[in-house]
Amino acid sequence: MKDLLIEILVEEIPADFAYPASLSFKKIVENILKSNGVNFSCINSYTTPRRLAVLAENAEEKSKDEIIEFRGPLFESAVKDGVLTKAGEGFLKSHNINADSIKNIDENESFDKPYLKEVKGRKYIFVKKEKKGIETKKLFEEKLENIISSIDFKKKMRWGDKDFAFVRPIRNVLALFGDEIIKTAVAGIETNNKLTGHRLLSPEFTEINNPKDYEKILLEKHVIVSREKRLENIINQLENIEKEYGFESVSKKKVSEIVADLVEEPHLFTAEFDSKFLEVPKEVLISEMIEHQKYFPLCKKDGSLTNLFVITANQPKTTQITAGNIRVLTARLSDGRFLYQEDIKKGMDEMNERLEMLMFRKELGSVSDKVKRLEKNSELLINLLGYGKDKENILKAVKYMKSDLVSNMVYNFPELQGIMGGYFAKSMNLNDDISLAINEQYKPLFASDEIPSNDTGKTIAILDKMDNITAGFYVGDIPTGSQDPNALRRQALGIINILIKSKKHINLKKLIEDSLNSMPKDARNNKSEDLVKDIFEFFKSRFENDIDFAKDSITGVLSTGIDDIYDAYLKIEAIDAFRNKNGELFSNLLAVFKRLKNIIKSSKDANLDESLLKEEAEKSLYNIYKEKLSEVNKLMENKEYEKTFALLASLYEPLDKFFKDIMVNVEDEKIKNNRIALLSLADKIFKNMLDFSSLIK
Template identity: 30%
Template sequence: MSQTAASLLFELGTEELPPGALDRLSDALASGIVEGLDQAGIRHGRVRALGAPRRLAVHIEEVAVTQPDRAFERRGPAVAVAFDEHNNPTRAAEGFARSNQVSVEALERLETNEGAWLVYRGVDTGQATADLLPAIIQRALDALPIPKRMRWGDQSTEFVRPVHWVVALMDDAVVPMEIFGVASDRQSRGHRFHHPDPVTIARADDYEQALYRAHVVVDRHERREQIREAVRGEGERLGGRAVLDDDLLDEVTALVEWPVVLSGSFDETFLRVPPEALISSMQGHQRYFPVRDVDGQLLARFITIANIESRDPARVIAGNERVIRPRLADAAFFWDLDRKKPLSDRLDGLEQVIFQKSLGSLADKSRRVAGIARAYAERFDTDPDTAAHAATLSRADLLTEMVGEFPELQGVMGRYYAREQNESPRVADALDEIYRPRFSGDAIAGSPLGQLLAVAERADTLMGIFAIGKAPTGAKDPFALRRAAVGLIRTLIEGQHAINLAGLLREAAAWQPETLDAEDHVDEVVGFCLDRMRAMALEADYAPELFEAVRSALAPTDIEPLDFQRRLEACRAFTGLSAAGSLAAANKRIRNILRKAGDTGDAPVDPALLREPAERDLHEAVQSHTAPVQDLIERSAYTEALARLAELRAPVDRFFDDVMVMADDDSVRHNRLALLGALQSLFLAIADVSALPEPG
């Protein structure tokens, strides 16, 4: 390590941190310290955010040991007022010199367009980084995203958990500071049980190895990967595959410092309960990893991660098996109890559960969704009565004991209970599919009925919440309307449903309470959905110009997400053609010519007024392409339509090379504008290709 830079280590030792907050706090602490270093002009190298249940740590390489010196210039009074008529310094000059602790003779002059000024130029010597770190680190800690802070002992300071030790080193030197009443040193702590004695950190770069010897894996990413591989391997040893849920992995990683894999079993009679319920119980209550066999069936086994290497693992496993039994017994009890009461008998109870104060109960929402579903059933190849019946039942499982205990099973349990009560498989599956996609990357509903309910559900939510004035603002989206809009759009596109967005939302608006004037908000919701479509397109690597080319060619009332997506794909394919750049430029030129001429170009072309060969050729080309292109457009074959229009490149180029559009003869001029309007209309029927990027 050079003498001008050193490795920085900061570790804050605490009581066990909230597992759901560890990653967020660790990253925020590192970001805050880096921000402080950057603001102070202190260069640094690689940054690592470390953390374990009892500690937050940051390790930064190649931190400059001092700030750089910084030249400065302070402007004083104008020379005209700094000296009198005898060139003696006035009080203004003397005061400015005194404020800079120099003589008037040490001041310099600055000539500007506004006149001459006295200036003092100097150099601020950079401070030692070690002197600046206490304030930098304290600011970073104060800015951590901690929703609820606590006090401990007789301290007046507050933090997420009581603080017990602070390590602050630059290479091998302790950086003196006091954090939450605790003085910094080089004494960390190891594993609470395997190594309860202090751990001396000789140098900042020794930190991870020193803690590893003390049974602490302090790199949370390394610890997570250790757990993942250990659980995967144990699942294979048990003859199956472990269910590796990312959220559970994160939580377990934040709970242990020294992961040790163990596995146990439970009574196979519990396997009569739907596997999702058993998995929710194991993951949510016990933080166990379930195991499936090679066919995907749940095994009566589980995997757990301990935070200690026990001398009697069998005893630990027996304890885990004893704890899980009553949890699974509860799930079995709920399963048996819920099946005694049909879903249809629970509908009256939905009248008492408020969805939203201004939008009524869950029963009201189910009726609205049923109405929308009935209206659009045939568009989804579904029987209207079946659609309305499924929509009516869709929330009944919310009143079951199982969903009350495991809210994440909403819809899933509705499917199981519906099958048990002899509902048709289509209806039963739709009770689960109405919620899909549940999260980013989740698949849409698999059946037409499920897709219909998913669309109706989201259309109702969007219109209702916008109508009561609760549209998302900034990062706040308490009703998850962005997710609802994306789910609606994805279902229409991936389900291949040609549904007009404004028409669907007007139908949803018609079912809202009359006092809300929901139809007044249809355009607003269409715009909101278009914004989501734009974000989806950008995420899928469509250039912004492609999206705008399609959007500008369609009125908001004409938006069909499936049709929009097909046009978008066609534009991307078109930009790959050699003629694309020339035709985009030509369409841009046509748009500008028509705008400046004040002519819409929608008059019919008179062939008798076509005087130049180039304009006759273009007219003939437009005429010969119009019918086949319109046929392709009617079949939504936009890619093929734009490929046909690309054939117009040569006659378009010749026209602009040989023909003066703005002829002196009014009739000739208007006829040429009409020809350009006809050409432009062919493209605009698909997209505004003038918005596409031209080749560089």
Template identity: 30%
Template sequence: MALRNVILEIGTEEIPSRFLPEALDSLERLARSALSANRLGFKDVRTYATPRRLVLSVRELDETQNSSTEVLKGPPLSSAYDSEGNPTRAALGFAKSKGVDVNALCELEVDGVRYVAAEVHEESRRTLDVLPDLLRGLVEGLSFPKSMYWSDPGVRFARPIRWILALADDAVVPFEYGDVRSGRTTSGHRFMGQKVIEVRNAGEFLERLYDNNVILDQEKRRQKLEAAISLLKQDFEGDLEVEMDPELLEENLFLVEFPVPFIGSFDERYLEIPEEVLITSMKKNQKYFAVRSRDKGNALANVFIGVSNNRASDMRRIREGNERVLRARLEDAAFFWAEDRKRSLASNVERLKNVTYQEKLGSVYDKVMQTQKLALWICSRLGKDDLARLVDRAAYLSKADLVTRMVYEFTELQGVMGREYARHDGEDPRVALALYEQYLPRSASDTLPTDDVGAILGLAERVHIVVNCHKAGLEPTGSQDPYGLRRAARCINEILWGRCLDLDLGEVVREAALLNLVDQLTVERILAFLELRLLMQLKEKGYEHELATLALSVAGHRPLQALRLMEALNGVKDEHWFSGLMTSAVRVRNILNKAPDAEGVVDAALLDKPAERALHDEVARLEPMVGAALEARDWQALMELLAELSPVVSAFFEDVMVMDPDERVRANRLALLKRCNALFERVGDLGALKGQAQK
């Protein structure tokens, strides 16, 4: 038989919504691991969360543990007994630690070495006897970004625990955590439910909560919220559409136990403020959904959707209260918008001298000046001198919005406000756009810069960050990357790919190192860091490790060329002619490996066999063509040209003995193969791919 339902509910003060998604995953992982470790089978494990409770539900849990017999390896037999066969301290200690008599130890052979071993048998226990310690361990095992103490200094949790419900069918699972003892009582909705609810059986737990206006299942809360918002649309005046921000939707799910959406509005005069400010204020402070007017070009409307945790009899009072709070927020934003525009964006640049970028790296002003120089160098290196004036101006203004009132209040609007204030000041539209696009992409799903001015500025800033953080010893360690260097490296590659910018990052890093007085050893560390990130990104695109490694060996520190070569290789690697190319390259290389000192110029007069003369002529014909394809970075054409060597190389090895007894003939043939190999190496070590293909 099985226990049909086991419920653990941890009732708390309101837990911050941002803590709960990870807590849900953590509780499920801990529970599955604990049940497995305790040899308990089950049908299903689910976790639920609201602001006031974390819940674990286990269905069809075994009524008893599975028994277990395990053979545990001890010390080597040679050290377990003395010369007279008496057990040593090593054997005695091992037996004691495993709870067996020393005379019960057996022998076990592992990899040719004999050890003593203990056969440990664990009888099954009733699940009801196992659960108290198991469930208490789950509560103890949960961790949060921030935890707090309350009555018991030895107990920590995200927020104070007010009750614990623990039921296995109709039986209470007794344990204590701090000064809270588990029982069969829970609490309903803070405003719309009973304060104390007795639950007779775990099977009725969800229903009892629902009867007291708690929708425990977060997915059902999502469905209810989305359905309720759809119904509200019927009350809209005009062709309006709710902007269903997925991040905001999830945050609201974990802010309420019973979502009740409502429509609110604000004065139209606030629409003169940039819409990102309005949306940020509504989202960050009030958790409101913005609404757009489709009949006005999808412009922001002076309407919002709020989500209440209270189904009040008079929702008008809730709406008016929320509108008052938002009005105060927007009034502040309108004030910041007006005050910031009283001075030009350019006049803020000098003020950056008083803003510390990083303790070891100086002021933001210093960073701007260094980034400006590097951006101009990148602009020139890319052959985009026509953009130099725009890049120079954009780089100079790049961080000027950091000292504005608006960005001080809403730090996430950096770049957005730079763009808006630059537009107000009459700066070139591409400069204004670059002040925003320098930050793109901000996440893996974000858009890329749409203009090269912002792309160049974004590249320069990210290279500056990577170089200077390595200089200061602030590079990532393990899972820690406080300065976002891995993200910066990823963005560099994404920008180069997205804007088709062929840039040698080795050259860029060395230029940045000159500007910032970085030593050569640090430069090598930086290049290794960037190469590793590039390799990982190529593999994330689904390319094989060998292909990615080959592409990097040829393209060097040019991410665009590495990607294009990857695409070309991936497109031809299964072609019959490419297999022939790899075979030819390997055969030539293998012969040369036997004569590593082969040197010299090919003497055509010594080529007396038709097959070697044919190879010489074909190599001579292809050399300029291969060079032109390489110069044009036409990887597909390059490989197709090299494939033309395959039949000639095959004929050469069929008809010509390379290691001729005549030293001059032998050296001449090796020189010819070395010249042939130089062509193959234009696309890297094809032998590595050949080896992989044969596995």
């Protein structure tokens, strides 16, 4: 057993290429070893901006010899009248066996000729071959260049006069099996056992004779070759800085993952930018520092940004490094401040005029046209939500909610749309309610995200998302399979979450219809006869897939024809709560309703005649039904659904007794239909909450 080590030294690898490439490299080497029968104990991959490496521990020096048996065609199909058929001839030829060897074929197994073997009572031609094991060192001498060229990158390049393509020019290839060099060449470079360290701190080459020393030697040469350990080192240094200053870093995980692939030996230290830049919105400063410079911004405990930031360098701190980073950041922040000030001078009214030039959808016109639709649709939604007191704020927020899309800031920082609008609203002296609403209009951005903080924000968020969804369906751009380029599924779930968390009962179908009616008539490409139904079903599918209740409870409630999402949520919540507390009773109810459904499923509607109720069990069921009906209606009206279902569940005993004592399908048609009508009443009262047929398996 020996350790296998391969390291490719290259020019700087792009940060987002490095880690995926190391996983690809590891997988390729692992597959080569396994497919050639070479056993090993474990395999590790390493990556830095300058190197990709794989270390396979305790690899066998040679794979085992194998005996492989190949089954051919049936003997009767391979030989006709003592002559080989095409099937038989093809099989022997594929294994380089002389056709004449078929003449004396028998059941004696041999490596030299074909033989017969019985499988399930029928005789087949077989060939046996010995596959000699291959030396691991020789295997990699033959395949190393192909292995390295197969590493997956988003883009590759060629350099010099070489045909070999790789992410960046290769400068050295270390290839060891135990203490022996795997002698071959990659991209014209002879493999060796030489290792170089940090480009500045330890650039000289050193021989390595034991693959297990790889990580240790590089650590001495100022390279933390393990990405995981480098990441841990960065986090530890950052946390020490946070503790020292009493501040918190922004986007710690995100920036750490980036800078881990930019350095071989991380050195974190602080620097300061001019505090005058703090007058610019902190999101702009943070975006500049993270997206462009890969710094860690530092905030106070209250979330306010400081002018202190953390640099991750590839060598110890020097005044030159600090000054250089401050100089570059100052230039960027100056640009950001200038653009922000220019936007403030223009104001949102001027920005709104330019929305005519910004396309929303080619079939539906500009963003300005979209805003006009939102203004029109806001009237109904304000009434449905009961936000009349906020009407003035909502209309003002709708008017300016898309203004920032044509600003300099959002052009340069697209991720700040909405956020910049909130700042621009403040600069126009619009009240805090409107500013916050515009800032949060795109929330929630994902399932666990917060919904907008105020009622104005909730209203414009629903309006915007609904317009996007109906627009997509209207022009025939509907999510299919995993394809949803306009994130309509996420936006539908966003509306659902806003309604549920805000505890708002609205007629969703009416809202969909209103949004569809605001679309230009000549823009419709969707030929569906009922778009309202299609879009409502789309909402239902998101609701079913994303809320955390029993799936059949969800289906059972939605099958009742409900169009109020929050009401459906409350009913499902109540049913699941009852189900979890009263499992046996719920199962008994399910069994009873299975019998009930089987009886009434093919029957016609009939009116119950109380005078035809003769038996005690049917009289008792009807009396209890009448007794509970008004109480159920009152509880339903007050939306006390857990109490409602508990009350409905009390019908189990009279229903159970009815089925034990009463024969429904009697000869007297009047009596039979009357009993079916009684069971239909029991079904209908439950359908206020749940369609049991959806739970019956």
